[in-house]
Amino acid sequence: MSRVLEPVGVAVVSLLAVAASVWLDLSTTAEERAAAFTEPATATALPGLLLAAASVAVLLALPLHAVGRLLGAVAVVWTVDGALYGWAPYSLAHDLPGSDVAYWFIARLGAFLLTGLVGLLLLYPTGRLLPGRWRRVAVTVLVASAALPVMLLLAPDSVVFSAGEPVGSTELVSLPLSDDAFTVVLRVAQVLTFGAIVGAVALVWTRHRQAGAHERTQLRWLLWAGIMCVLMVVAAGTLSLGGIVTTILLDLAVAALAVSVAIGLLRPGLGDVDALVAWTLTTAVVAAVVVAVDLAVIAAGTRMLGERLDERDVTLVVLVVAVVVYGPLRAWLGGLVRRLLLGRRGDRYGAVSALAARLETTGSVDEALPALAGAVAETFKVGHVRVDVLTPDGGLLSATHGSAPAEVQEIDIAYQSEHVGRLVLPVQGFRSMLSHRDQGLLVDLVRQAAVAIRARLLASELQESRERLVIGREDDRRRIRRDLHDGLGPVLGGVALRLQAAGNAIESDPSRARELVGLARTEVSDALDDVRRLVHDLRPPALDDLGLEAAVRQQAERVRSEVDVTVTAVGAAGLPAAVEVAAYRIVSESLANAVKHAGAGAVDVRLDAGATALTVTVADDGRGIGPDVTAGVGLLSLRERAEELGGRCEVVCPDGGGTTVRAVLPYGERMPG
Template structure:
């Protein structure tokens, strides 16, 4: 965090840096303007300006310096902006030197002054090609070397740059002006082996820059890779253009105007790399560059072969046959190359089944592994799953997000949130097609995870309930039945000792033993009833409920039980749950609604249906209490359901219990 004094101290340096960038870029701009105006005033014609590289140097000087100014203004600590300004100054100085020398020759300037201008012009632009541009490639985009080894190679580039400058500047041609500069080597032509080394050195420095870009691309995140693709896109276009112009000596000098694409791409990559989806542009550029190269090579090879075979034996022109064959084979090659390039940049977007298979293979890795597979399949920067309040995230969220619902059957199980690629405001049709297919395994994974969590939660509840029940039984046996039986044992011993000596006291102890034994029997019955009401085994479900209804009738409550004459065999758990729910519902009706009539109805087919209704005063909304919660839990434990609340004529409780529960 920058402190206030440090920020205040940094402001003058920031203003000075920006002022220096503006001044240097202004010099380059003034030189470009002077070169253009001078060429027009001299009237030498466009052809002469092109042949002397005034037009191309002026264009490169303006592009490099202005792009460098923007970077230096907004990223003052990044040396790439200053390297671009220096590159632009070199080209602009060479551009303005030619018309100045020509104007001086026409107006009779001193020869010494003209030779100085020729020297400056000849030695200015080679620094741009031999030093600035290779360093820009090696330091892009953050201004630091990509590693210790590349840092050493960067300094080697700096140290060997004067060799290329000497090769270009010390030549005797005098920039096409007819004059020689002061730093010309008389034996320049005889140093051809040295100049070959210089040319190789330029190629090597550019290759080092490309290697540095490749290293950064491999190590970088999504944002860094998009920055690199901007520069790689420009370098690819310029490389194709310069190959055609330099290697095959084909095309006008204006073809060099492709070089300003490099500073423009660098500026956008550093300042606005999310301007558009550069991966789509790069994909198409790579595709058509490969196609162009392949078609050109195939055309030349076929012309050479068919010229020999067909012209002599068939009499058909070889170039015509080659053109026909290339036209026939062009589209299949284009389609195949398009798939290869798109797979590199967009993953399996064009192959939905492959994407689904990849996601399916990662289902056992959990939701994080599934999201990683989705990102790999679509080459997207971000993916997240929202499931019942839980969020699983993979990657960093970009500015634009798209939400895709996940459904399992008719149930919404969550949402898949994907980050759109930079430059995209919506998903393409291919993306939607894959997401529709991926929604199925993702929904299954989310639903399975939810079920697994529910099963685990149920297991935990079962264990807790079992241990609580054991604790209650132990407490009741230890604190209630245990002391009573211990007392019975002691009194039985005392009774035996008193029978012969004191029969009256023995009879009193026997009476106490009878009372305590009856109490122990009641405790045992209570424990047994808590485990399972004995009436269920003696009378069945309907009989047990009717027995309970009889007790309520003694209190003046009219209770009517409607049930089939014979119920199917019910699992013990269903019987116990239905009895507990019925007795709890009847008891609540008596206690809370002041009901005078209660109706219990039991039906059974594929499931047991129990309904308890009353004519009491029922509030508009029932407040969940221990009894109501207990009834719902008993139904839920068996996979059933329970509804309870006020009805049109009073309160009612309705439970549905599956017959297959055990």
């Protein structure tokens, strides 16, 4: 029950205080407020109501959370302070008691709002101070933030109310110091309190560096609120607007703080806070530069023409010049500042086309990777980019732009749902905050580069494959020439000589002639065996004699005594010769591996011929292949036979055990079967 009473109490007190402020403003005149040296009470109390709403939302969702309770305390003090702003002129005008209490609260107790702000910075978002050595620093900062409020409680009226407000005595306790001495003490207390605010901001940055991803997102909501507060305060002070406009700007700052703290604690993923921070910073800098140049143009025009023209004519001339001449320059200047701060991320088409132009001028992958790294660094204005790309053989190519920071984030690079590498970017810095739009642009850049890099890798792989084919062809020619020259040639020459000798000995030594003919017959038989071996190496005869399916079944029969083999074939007739040879060799090698290395008890062989490719699958129930086993000549030959035809072959070990060899062998128009 107490958990509900606390937010209810904050809401009731704040609403009553704001309602009292409205009534008191309506009951007093501007002259009465001027005589009492006060501002409208409602404008003062409303920001406190916003803080109260944030406190109630936090406490209802996170009961007893320190940040929610602190927000509630600040809201109550703020709204009551606003109500007393209205009571001071009302009580003086109607000769009612309590004006001295109102002035005491406004001038002395209201300064504790600064301590509340410091406490909020130190406790957000966890509700606890930083641990370890930073806790002592945080406590010191918190104590320093109370220096000014405490000194105001102890200061004499003559120092606190230097403007001569019409009040009675508000001194509860005072130190025995002269006014001049106490003025110096107050100045020192101001330095300590405002220095504590700076220290609290520094500790927020320290917390951000130590935080995880979720907490960093929460802290960035607070960062955005801080930026808004600074911008509103600077705008109010620089432009010297005064009055109600200044009050509205400060109210907007408090509203930003209340909303961002509530969102950061309750729903930090509600919006793209990184994009919001980057946009706010960029817009603020652009606005500051443009306003500064605007003022310079107006000042220059006034100086040049002010003596010749009256005020109305000067204003008209300056407006015409600003619209006709300075308008395009102003737009260009804003774009230039944005590019200097955030790079070219706002120009999606320009960034993609610039990368395309870079990639067109590069040759190898070694040149394309630095081009991608440089394009990302230039587009997003980050100091470090690293690109890693996986090569088909399992290697890694890398290119780096700039020096690596302490913390980095990795983004995967994919091509047609296949992981081909990663992109490494810094974590710290607002330029590293990637909005959803920025992430989309990054994906476009990486996708375009991935296509180009993948194409270059495939081209290199194709060139290497062609070189292997040429080398293999020449090796086969050399082997066939050697076999014919060193084996079959001498045998046939010997046969010819023996037959000639036998012919000469037929009449003189018939028995010797028969012996020579027998030797020739043996040598011819050996030569026929060599010819069969050569023919089998070029193309297994079983493919021509039996067809692919029957030839594979014949291979299965040869190992059936050692392993149970099942063969299934769908549409495996009438395939191109090269496809049949590759499929036959892949099945033969896979069966040999299942028998020799896998210790399999059963093997399932499947040939599935589709419209454009033959899929060969050989699955066994053996021990599989360990992750630390290096691919041998047999496994490499499987991949090479598939790649020679423009296909692919993969060897995997399913979770259920065993090994599965799957090859896809493409072909063009099928032969009639």
